[in-house]
Amino acid sequence: MSTQQSEANQQPVKIPARTRAVQLTFLIILVGATIALAYWQFSRWNTTSSFQNLGYALQWPAFGLFFIWAYRKYMAYEKERLEGNEEAAISEDPAVMTEIPDDFLPTNPDGTRKHPRPSTN
Helix, strand or coil: CHHHHHHHHCCCCCCCHHHHHHHHHHHHHHHHHHHHHHHHHHHHHHHHCCHHHHHHHHHHHHHHHHHHHHHHHHHHHHHHHHCCCCCCCCCCCCCCCCCCCCCCCCCCCCCCCCCCCCCCC
8 A cells, every 4th residue: 555655646757947948949949940941942932933942841841840749759758767767769679680690691602601700608
């Protein structure tokens, strides 16, 4: 029962206000820059009728949305890290191959390898 009480009393971990303010300011500057660049490219498209400028005018807001998505993902990882999970962004799947098998690489005609693998003993 004491475990349930300690879990109930535990408050969520918060990122320091100064850090969050700096990150939000940087995010606002980035998104504002992408909106300004989109407006500039759109005005260039109005004067030149070049579809390349129209493409860029549509591309810059997509970059702004990416910055917002990346910030939100980063904050989720940061909260997990502050809660004690040091490997918050790392997902390990035992079915995924992480090294090349010995029989995958070709051998020399005499059956030896030019660069043998170092032993892991």
